[in-house]
Amino acid sequence: MSTVTVIDPTVTATREIEFRDALREAMSQEMRRDPRVFLLGEEVAQYNGAYKVSKGMLDEFGPRRIIDTPISESGFAGMAIGAAMMGLRPIVEFMSWSFSLVAADPILNNAPKMLYMSGGQFGCPIVFRGNDGAGGQLGSTHSWCVEGLFSNVPGLKMAIPSCPEDAKGLMTTAIRDDDPVFFLESERMLGMKGHVPDGDYLIPFGQAKVRREGTDCTLVSFGRPVNFCLDAAAELAKEGISCEVLDMRTIRPLDIDSIVRSVRKTNYCVVVDQSWSFGSPGSEVASQVHQHCFDDLDNFVHRVHSADVPTPYAFNLEQEYLPNARRICEAVRSCLYRA
Amino acid sequence: MSMLSEPSTSTAFDVHGKPGERTSAPATTGRRDLVDPARCRQWLRDMLMIREFENRCMQQYQDKKIGGFCHIYIGQEAIAVGCTAAVRPNDPIVTAYRDHGHALARGMAARHCMAEMFGKIGGCAKGKGGSMHMFDREHHLYGGHGIVGAQIPLGVGLAFACKYTDEVIDGRPNSRVALAFLGDGALNQGAIHEAMNLAGLLDIPCVIICENNGYSMGTSIHRGTTMGHDIISKAIGYGIDGYVVDGMDVLSVYHDMSAIVEKCRRESRPAFVDMRCYRFKGHSMSDPRKYRTPEEENQYASDDPIGQLKLHLEERGELTEAVLKEMQKEIREEVRESIAWAEASPEPPMSELYHDVFVEPHGPFNGTSLPQMLQGKDLR
Numbered sequence: 001m002s003t004v005t006v007i008d009p010t011v012t013a014t015r016e017i018e019f020r021d022a023l024r025e026a027m028s029q030e031m032r033r034d035p036r037v038f039l040l041g042e043e044v045a046q047y048n049g050a051y052k053v054s055k056g057m058l059d060e061f062g063p064r065r066i067i068d069t070p071i072s073e074s075g076f077a078g079m080a081i082g083a084a085m086m087g088l089r090p091i092v093e094f095m096s097w098s099f100s101l102v103a104a105d106p107i108l109n110n111a112p113k114m115l116y117m118s119g120g121q122f123g124c125p126i127v128f129r130g131n132d133g134a135g136g137q138l139g140s141t142h143s144w145c146v147e148g149l150f151s152n153v154p155g156l157k158m159a160i161p162s163c164p165e166d167a168k169g170l171m172t173t174a175i176r177d178d179d180p181v182f183f184l185e186s187e188r189m190l191g192m193k194g195h196v197p198d199g200d201y202l203i204p205f206g207q208a209k210v211r212r213e214g215t216d217c218t219l220v221s222f223g224r225p226v227n228f229c230l231d232a233a234a235e236l237a238k239e240g241i242s243c244e245v246l247d248m249r250t251i252r253p254l255d256i257d258s259i260v261r262s263v264r265k266t267n268y269c270v271v272v273d274q275s276w277s278f279g280s281p282g283s284e285v286a287s288q289v290h291q292h293c294f295d296d297l298d299n300f301v302h303r304v305h306s307a308d309v310p311t312p313y314a315f316n317l318e319q320e321y322l323p324n325a326r327r328i329c330e331a332v333r334s335c336l337y338r339a
Numbered sequence: 340m341s342m343l344s345e346p347s348t349s350t351a352f353d354v355h356g357k358p359g360e361r362t363s364a365p366a367t368t369g370r371r372d373l374v375d376p377a378r379c380r381q382w383l384r385d386m387l388m389i390r391e392f393e394n395r396c397m398q399q400y401q402d403k404k405i406g407g408f409c410h411i412y413i414g415q416e417a418i419a420v421g422c423t424a425a426v427r428p429n430d431p432i433v434t435a436y437r438d439h440g441h442a443l444a445r446g447m448a449a450r451h452c453m454a455e456m457f458g459k460i461g462g463c464a465k466g467k468g469g470s471m472h473m474f475d476r477e478h479h480l481y482g483g484h485g486i487v488g489a490q491i492p493l494g495v496g497l498a499f500a501c502k503y504t505d506e507v508i509d510g511r512p513n514s515r516v517a518l519a520f521l522g523d524g525a526l527n528q529g530a531i532h533e534a535m536n537l538a539g540l541l542d543i544p545c546v547i548i549c550e551n552n553g554y555s556m557g558t559s560i561h562r563g564t565t566m567g568h569d570i571i572s573k574a575i576g577y578g579i580d581g582y583v584v585d586g587m588d589v590l591s592v593y594h595d596m597s598a599i600v601e602k603c604r605r606e607s608r609p610a611f612v613d614m615r616c617y618r619f620k621g622h623s624m625s626d627p628r629k630y631r632t633p634e635e636e637n638q639y640a641s642d643d644p645i646g647q648l649k650l651h652l653e654e655r656g657e658l659t660e661a662v663l664k665e666m667q668k669e670i671r672e673e674v675r676e677s678i679a680w681a682e683a684s685p686e687p688p689m690s691e692l693y694h695d696v697f698v699e700p701h702g703p704f705n706g707t708s709l710p711q712m713l714q715g716k717d718l719r
Binding site for chain 2: 105110
């Protein structure tokens with residue numbers, strides 16, 4: 001886990017809180033602001049959240065707005081979508097995005113398509129959120145990175161924060177957004193500490209952030225692997241390789257312009273994506289970079305993904321499976337012909 | 340305990356089977372007041388309208404004016420008309436893909452329904468939904484949904500939103516009830532069971548109406564569903580009151596649904612209705628109906644909901660041949676006009692392809708990620 005703490009210099013009033021606190025702060029602030037917002041999911045109320053993200057929210061908002069559901073993802077996701085069609089603004093917590101697969105029909109067939117199929121009559125302002133990705137030795141069924149699967153679907157937005165500050169800023173934006181937002185957190189990052197602004201804090205969707213400036217190679221990533229990239233960049237700096245690390249923050253919309261700007265400066269690009277490589281956000285980024293930066297590139301876009309296998313349980317295998325800092329360093333050296 | 344109204348179970352063919360003894364207490368007890376004859380005549384008109392509309396739909400489908408899948412409501416008209424009459428105009432409803440009848444009964448103009456199927460800009464969803472996906476915000480119709488059973492969690496969500504809005508936001512008692520329709524073919528989809536459990540658990544005022552026509556496409560209910568003769572037992576298992584209603588008789592539908600809906604509204608609780616009916620046509624336009632006999636079809640044809648209401652009005656001396664003829668003539672003209680209107684309506688402009696994906700006109704497409712066909716174009 002990276003220990004890099006990012007402080008946005010434009011924000012002054014911050015304090016250091018955990019990733020899970022940042023998520024809770026955004027949800028609670030929005031619930032105070034807008035009575036249409038409510039949270040539902042498994043163990044979100046009386047248990048205080050399976051991962052304590054919603055800790056204390058039942059006490060503040062009561063059981064009508066912090067709603068415990070049975071283990072019934074298809075049912076409660078569909079119910080929340082119906083409520084969103086009528087103008088409420090549900091936040092649906094999936095304990096893990098792995099469990100959203102049994103709700104694939106409502107979250108993919110209803111939420112993102114409702115506005116289009118109804119000719120613009122019924123939108124679906126809803127946030128689906130939960131833990132995404134491997135790293136906790138949970139084995140293959142519980143370690144899904146759904147960004148590869150779900151970002152394929154038009155009509156949804158997908159946010160994937162890499163630090164507590166973004167967790168708050170992106171969550172606030174997600175709740176206020178009029179379209180369905182798939183919000184991908186990581187159980188591995190919930191305890192991560194960082195400086196987070198007080199009060200209303202919104203990060204616009206579709207705006208990447210340069211987490212580290214550099215001149216030799218552009219590292220493009222989203223979510224937890226951004227931290228692996230920062231570790232790799234620190235390592236590579238010792239070898240005299242200066243990496244620019246771009247945190248995309250949202251996969252849909254994708255801020256391709258920021259990527260293009262950086263690649264035109266560095267002429268090299270490595271994409272780091274924790275989903276599987278085949279038909280993934282990483283392959284989409286690579287394709288778009290090749291399209292827009294064909295004459296700027298001094299090598300093809302290299303990609304680092306999770307290994308193309310079901311997620312293994314064993315600690316050593318799982319660590320190697322992830323797009324870890326060592327594998328990123330290797331990809332950068334290879335891309336820069338320094339292997 | 341008995342059923343609310345006796346369907347014709349004594350005859351030779353009985354696709355539904357004799358219901359169990361656990362039918363919840365009748366919502367309507369005692370005598371039923373006669374419905375105002377003008378209202379009855381309006382229902383007759385509404386049912387005739389759906390019948391004529393659907394007959395002309397079949398022609399338009401065969402003439403290839405309508406694409407995709409098309410599911411005909413003929414035989415089940417009493418349910419959409421009777422249920423609509425039993426609720427308030429702002430009670431939301433949601434249904435499956437056999438949805439033309441619900442759209443018309445709820446008040447959608449025939450021309451908008453027809454134009455939708457023609458894939459024209461004048462359609463209720465600008466031609467982007469098609470036959471299976473009728474949406475009408477003005478009339479609180481939340482679709483037309485193509486995936487079997489998927490609309491039931493949505494319907495429970497509509498009812499949840501009504502209750503939440505009234506009780507949590509506005510601080511007053513719940514005032515609305517949602518109707519969620521499904522076919523008996525959806526009974527074995529997990530989504531409806533999850534939805535019923537949630538509705539029972541969270542006291543959600545949603546009336547789940549199973550239009551039980553005895554066939555899941557070509558599979559009879561007894562070949563596909565356990566306890567097929569007594570499907571309310573499934574709802575009872577989720578703590579939800581169940582009722583059996585004769586869906587071939589609009590008066591029964593109206594009376595029973597009125598009582599059921601008002602009970603749900605008053606108690607803020609869900610209900611489940613086994614609405615027994617028969618689909619006179621195939622599952623969809625491509626269904627040759629080889630799984631049932633002409634004898635069975637003929638027997639159910641004699642229960643025609645339109646014939647039953649006509650007879651009722653005639654017996655009361657409230658319908659003359661001349662009035663009926665005039666009504667039929669007007670309806671034929673209205674449906675003919677809807678076809679002409681749909682024909683004349685333009686196809687959706689190409690800009691519609693990228694509209695309504697997101698609430699902002701072109702969503703989060705920006706810069707170089709703008710779709711190729713929109714680059715350099717005037718987006719309005």
